[in-house]
Amino acid sequence: MSDQAPYQRIKESLLQRVKSGDWRPGDTIPGELQLADDFSCARATVHRALRELADEGIFERRRKAGTRVAVPTGRSVALDIPLVDQEIRATGAEYGYRLLARALEQLPPVAAESLDRAPGEQALHLTCLHYADRRPFQVEDRWIDPGTVPEALDAPFDEEGPNAWLLRNVPWTDAEHAIFASAADKDVAAALSIPSSSPVLAVERRTWNQKGPVTFVRFFYPGESYRLRTSFAAR
Amino acid sequence: MSDQAPYQRIKESLLQRVKSGDWRPGDTIPGELQLADDFSCARATVHRALRELADEGIFERRRKAGTRVAVPTGRSVALDIPLVDQEIRATGAEYGYRLLARALEQLPPVAAESLDRAPGEQALHLTCLHYADRRPFQVEDRWIDPGTVPEALDAPFDEEGPNAWLLRNVPWTDAEHAIFASAADKDVAAALSIPSSSPVLAVERRTWNQKGPVTFVRFFYPGESYRLRTSFAAR
DNA sequence: CAGTGGTCTAGACCACACT
DNA sequence: GTGTGGTCTAGACCACTGA
Numbered sequence: 001m002s003d004q005a006p007y008q009r010i011k012e013s014l015l016q017r018v019k020s021g022d023w024r025p026g027d028t029i030p031g032e033l034q035l036a037d038d039f040s041c042a043r044a045t046v047h048r049a050l051r052e053l054a055d056e057g058i059f060e061r062r063r064k065a066g067t068r069v070a071v072p073t074g075r076s077v078a079l080d081i082p083l084v085d086q087e088i089r090a091t092g093a094e095y096g097y098r099l100l101a102r103a104l105e106q107l108p109p110v111a112a113e114s115l116d117r118a119p120g121e122q123a124l125h126l127t128c129l130h131y132a133d134r135r136p137f138q139v140e141d142r143w144i145d146p147g148t149v150p151e152a153l154d155a156p157f158d159e160e161g162p163n164a165w166l167l168r169n170v171p172w173t174d175a176e177h178a179i180f181a182s183a184a185d186k187d188v189a190a191a192l193s194i195p196s197s198s199p200v201l202a203v204e205r206r207t208w209n210q211k212g213p214v215t216f217v218r219f220f221y222p223g224e225s226y227r228l229r230t231s232f233a234a235r
Numbered sequence: 236m237s238d239q240a241p242y243q244r245i246k247e248s249l250l251q252r253v254k255s256g257d258w259r260p261g262d263t264i265p266g267e268l269q270l271a272d273d274f275s276c277a278r279a280t281v282h283r284a285l286r287e288l289a290d291e292g293i294f295e296r297r298r299k300a301g302t303r304v305a306v307p308t309g310r311s312v313a314l315d316i317p318l319v320d321q322e323i324r325a326t327g328a329e330y331g332y333r334l335l336a337r338a339l340e341q342l343p344p345v346a347a348e349s350l351d352r353a354p355g356e357q358a359l360h361l362t363c364l365h366y367a368d369r370r371p372f373q374v375e376d377r378w379i380d381p382g383t384v385p386e387a388l389d390a391p392f393d394e395e396g397p398n399a400w401l402l403r404n405v406p407w408t409d410a411e412h413a414i415f416a417s418a419a420d421k422d423v424a425a426a427l428s429i430p431s432s433s434p435v436l437a438v439e440r441r442t443w444n445q446k447g448p449v450t451f452v453r454f455f456y457p458g459e460s461y462r463l464r465t466s467f468a469a470r
Numbered sequence: 471c472a473g474t475g476g477t478c479t480a481g482a483c484c485a486c487a488c489t
Numbered sequence: 490g491t492g493t494g495g496t497c498t499a500g501a502c503c504a505c506t507g508a
Contacts, residue, residue, distance in 0.1 A: 005477060019408045021445050031493065042479045047494080063494045064487045071402060074316045074440060077412050081309045173254045175313050177465045181436035181458035182415035199434035199458065200418035205309060210256050223416035223434065229458060230412045240496060266474065277498045282475075298475045298505045476504075
């Protein structure tokens with residue numbers, strides 16, 4: 001269990017030199033040939049360690065100039081946006097689901113734009129509530145494009161959430177996310193059992209597959225009580 | 236400009252097969268030797284393409300079992316949390332900075348815990364406002380640990396924001412982020428020129444270096460008007 | 471046990487960017 | 490020009506795991 005690949009040991013060793021302050025931001029570190037000699041391995045092995053650390057933002061590499069320690073900025077953070085049911089069960093809580101509304105409706109402007117359609121066109125609108133230990137955890141406000149996903153018109157969504165159904169039936173290939181804060185409107189507040197216009201955290205997702213826009217969804221969480229976190233410090 | 240490395244072309248080619256629906260989630264794709272033959276290259280070249288796509292969550296690989304197309308879940312999203320001034324200037328707006336408060340104060344419970352200190356101990360507390368085109372864009376509420384960063388006690392922070400100062404003087408090596416929504420308290424609301432208890436998006440960051448906790452900071456953005464976005468769809 | 475992915479090596483050539 | 494990183498190859502051995 002203490003056994004790992006050489007390139008892994010080299011990565012850790014190099015990272016340690018950075019974390020310990022031995023190498024500071026801006027410093028140029030030895031070249032690949034030098035390091036290969038130090039670690040008694042092939043240049044390709046050192047190269048892989050350096051490349052991966054550069055991908056993680058630890059180093060900056062330039063031909064001829066060499067490899068330098070990057071200045072840490074608060075950049076790219078890997079955020080996990082897990083499936084609700086898994087997220088809830090992971091905390092040990094009991095997961096519950098309820099369909100609040102399901103109807104063919106005219107697309108409001110935002111949803112229309114996201115699905116690349118004209119406002120007023122019809123789409124399947126779903127409102128769902130996800131519970132953790134019987135307490136409201138998340139409200140899901142979803143639009144499904146009936147052009148791309150005609151099968152959805154026949155799905156009841158009363159037992160299984162649309163997320164799980166879509167993953168099984170209409171896998172997406174592209175997605176975009178946005179995160180923002182807003183004031184809970186009447187419906188969201190009622191569903192979450194919080195005062196109207198309380199702050200809520202909104203996670204918005206648009207997905208596509210090869211046929212076109214699949215779905216536009218907003219997840220609302222009660223403010224303060226829910227946090228998106230970075231699983232672990234990358235560096 | 237249409238020239239790229241073989242492993243890149245192979246990555247795109249494989250990705251295309253997934254995006255087009257040629258290979259669907261759960262499908263097992265050909266083995267490395269087969270693909271190496273198809274693409275007329277060494278197995279290592281194909282291996283790199285497959286490994287990177289697996290790292291990106293497109294494939295799942297298991298010895299003996301082979302490589303399969305992964306079921307897309309809404310998982311790990313790479314979020315950019317850029318430096319405020321760069322973020323503002325990137326939009327073409329003029330960046331402005333103002334120090335609102337600077338004092339040695341007793342740590343409130345949350346900040347104390349983040350800095351791994353007892354509540355009531357003293358730390359440097361800064362409140363700053365960042366403007367885009369002379370309009371309030373972000374409020375920064377920061378605590379700096381005077382044990383780890385004694386130099387900060389001598390820094391004025393009246394011209395330069397603490398973020399830039401810290402990056403230059405006390406690079407961190409580890410960081411944790413959390414994102415949540417909250418109601419603007421009196422001070423934040425006043426600074427951002429929004430009604431009290433309006434929703435704000437909060438980004439919280441704790442950083443460490445080899446000496447210990449460096450800083451605990453919360454950035455507040457007006458709700459609705461600010462969004463954290465994924466730069467591009469990974470898949 | 472056999473097949474698949476995981477890794478390493480030694481050598482080679484190339485592309486870029488400093489000097 | 491020249492040194493650095495970027496990539497490819499051919500071959501090898503290993504480790505895991507499904508049949």
